[in-house]
Every structure is written in C-alpha cells, then in structure tokens.
Amino acid sequence: MCRWLAYSGTPILLDSILYRPAHSLIDQSLHAKMGVETTNGDGFGVGWYGEDTDSPAVVRDIGPAWSDRNLREIARHVVSPLFFGHIRASTGTAVQQTNCHPFRHGPWMWMHNGAIDGFHLIRRDLAMAVDPGLFADIEGSTDSEMMFYLALTLGLEEDPPGAVARMAGLVERTGRARGVEFPLQMTVAVTDGVRLWAFRYSSQKESRSLFYSSRVETLRSLHPDLAFLRELSDDARLIVSEPLGDLPGAWNAVPEGSYGVVQPEGDRMADFVPV
Template sequence: MCRFLAWTGAPRYLEELVIEQKQSLVEQSRNALIGKTPINADGFGLAWYSPERTVPCFYKDTGPAWSDANLKQIAHHTKAGLFMAHVRASTGTATSRNNCHPFGHGRWSFMHNGQAGGHDRFRQRLDAMIPEHLYTQRLGATESEAIFLIALGHGMAADPVGAMARAVGQVEGLARRHGSTPHMRFAACWSDGARLFAARYASDRYAPSLYYRHCRKGVVVSSEPLDEVAGVWTELPPGRAIELRRSEVIGHDFDPAAHAMHEAPLPV
C-alpha cells in the first residue's frame, strides 16, 4: 500500500507537511503507524499548483523519500496553495518513475492508496477501458494510473466525484470477474488546481485509512494524522468523498459498488 497527503488553502512551504511534522509524510515512508505496510520506499512524488500556471508541476523519483536530497531542497523552497505528495509501497508493479504517483493530465492530478485484486490477470482488459484519445497518457503499468485515465474519460471536468466512482466501480467489476480479493481498496486524492477531492472506499471492510484536518488557513488530507493532537483529525468514512475549496468542505456519497457489476463502454 502507500501513504499520501494533500493541502489546500493559503500558500505554505511543502516541507511543513512533507518533512517537519512529527508523523510527516517522510516519516510515514519509513514508519507508517496505520495500515499493514510500515515501509513505503518504492518511490515518491510531488505535484503542486502555481497561481501563474494552469497545469501542475511534478517531481518524482524511485528511491526512498527519506534519502532524497533534492526532495528536501524542493520542499524547502517551494510554496503552494494546493499540493499533493505520495510515498509508494508497490503491490506488484515495477519501481519506476512512470509508476510513481501523483499522475497527471492537463490541469488534473491524482494519487491513490490501494489495489485492484489480481490486477496482473486482467491488465489487458483494464487497458481496453481507457479511452483511445487518452491512451497515449498510459505511461506506467499500475491500476491506479488506469483508474485515473478511465475517470477522465467519464467526464471528470463536469462530475469529478461521479466520474471517479464510475471508474473505480468498473475496475472493481473487472477484479470480481477476472481477478482476486480484495477486489478494490481505494483511498485517493485528485485535483484540478482549484478544487481538491478525496474519497475512501473498499469492496470489503478494510478501506485504506484517510483523515482530514481543518487548520487556520486551509485543510490537510492525509493517510494518517500528522500529529498527536486529540480531536482535530476527522476520519473520512468508507463510501464518502469530500470536495475542498480552501477551508470549505463539501461532503458527497461515493458509491462505486453501484457500477461494479457493469462493463459499460466508455464515451468517446
């Protein structure tokens, strides 16, 4: 599995969350406290949005986050009002930059913690669900990247939560027919630079952990709390999504299971 965090609100330096917290993302990469994988050393990535640009900037590498000097420099000098960061523990695919999160297309970025069970058994069918006009963006081999591209094909610009739920449900359906258990474990964040979305779901009762916290100037989303302050972190329930616009939190139902039994063709 993996660990990630995201911030939306007043601009702040990436290092404040990625490095400086007691249970920062770098600390989670070598000592995660929640979940079955305490070590997340199969690569890492950052995505951040500049007010002068319409698309995010990415920095990724394949080594452990705790030993990357460039990550420390970038996080120390980069300030953003919306950013995402991810440390990876592979569930089977290769350790490569193309398999590191976050993934991006246009103004959208996406990162995921979870898996589709038996992905290696239905990779060809999964790739066939990616719309033709987006398939050139299929750079890696993870089911996470495929979910992102399938969701884009379902119209994320018009319906960011619904499009993601349909994509997750369709991939879960593939795992039910051709893969293995767990059919779907899903905690994710995605953004268009103006809004940040997060969702939590599983086909069983073991949804990957996901929390959020209101701060004075924004909201942080994280796979696990970054500190030990009691009562300030809210656990997102399975089957729910949130939409964040700086400090505003809007709740949504997130029901991929409604789509998991269908392999409807994607729109062109």
C-alpha cells in the same frame, strides 16, 4: 500499499507539511503506523500548483523519500496553496519513475493508496475501456494510473465524483467477471488545481485509513497558544493517510464508503457508491 497527503489553503512551504510535523510524510516513509507496510521506500512524488500556470509541477523519483536531498531542497523553497505528496510501497508493479505518484494530465493530478486485486488478470480488459485519445498518455504500468485514465475517460473533467464512481463500478464488474471477489481497495485524491476531492472505498468495506484536518477556527479555539495556527487561513485543510501528529481535536476519520470535496464555496462530504 502507500501513504499520501493533500494540502489546500494558505500558500505555505512544502517543508512545513512534508518534513516538520512529528509524524510527517517523510517519517511515515520509514515508520508508517497504519499502513500495510511500515516502510514505504519504493519511490515518492510531489506535485504542486504555482500562481501563473494551469498545469501542476510534478517531481517523482524511485529512491526512498527519507534520504532524497533533492526533495528536501525543493521542499525548502517551493511555496504553494495546493500540493500533493506521496510515498510508494509497490504492490507488484515495477519500481520506476513513471509508476510513482502523483499522476498528471492537463490541470489534473491523481494519487492512490490501495490496489486492484487481480490486476494482472483484468489489466487488458481495463486498458481497452480507456478512451483511445487518452491511452497514449499512459506512461507506467500501475493499477493506480489505469484508474486515473479510466476516470478521465468516464467524465472526470465534468463530474469528478460521478466519474470515480463509474470507474470503481467498472473495476468491480470486470474483476468479478474474472473471479475476483473483492476487486478494489482505494483511497484516492484528485484535484483540478481549484477543488480537491478525496475518496475512501473498498469492495470488502475495509478501506485503508484516511483522515481530514479539523477547521482551523476550531483548532484555534482548542489551542490558542499555537502561533502557527494564526498564520493559516480559515479554509486551510489537510487530507492524509494517517495523522501527522497527536494534536487533540486535529484529525477526523473519513467515513467508510464516502468522499469529500474541499472547494471555495465550502467543504462537503457525501456517500460514495460505485456505479
């Protein structure tokens, strides 16, 4: 499987989230505590939004994140109010740049932890469901990218929660028709550069771990001595595969079968049910 994080809030250096925490994403690439694998060394990717562009920048490579000098260089110089970070442990598809997350289409970014069980059996069926106008943009061979393009086909740009629910329902129906008992395992993050959605769901109701950070004002009241909290805006939020440290009160588990959205008009959480 994989580990990922998504940040939205005060513009910050990528380094402050990717490298500096005690159990940072880079540390998790070697020492994951809650993933299926301890080591996530089959590639990495970061994506971020700048001030003057409608499309995110994406940098991906096939080497392990813990030793990549270019990633460290980027992290020390790039400032962004919204970015994704992902470290990959392949579930069977090739270790190649086009299979590394996050995936991008127009203003949208997508990343995933989990798998479509029996993907080799139903890959053609799912591919045939992708809008022909989008199909040529699929670059890699992963189930994760296929899920992204299915969601785009099923209305992601107009209704992200509905599109992801329709995608999940399609995957489950297709898998079960081929004899796969529990077709889908997913924690997914998707953003249009303004809003950030995160989903936690699995057919078996035993989803991979996912956490969101407490409100900054709550953390300030719990830890008034921590100077870095005074630098963050009240709307700053992190969503992570596993906590970046053990600061009391900082992390909350995303409930099984649910999704949340971080947005200017206020965060919201709701049940997630495939359609």
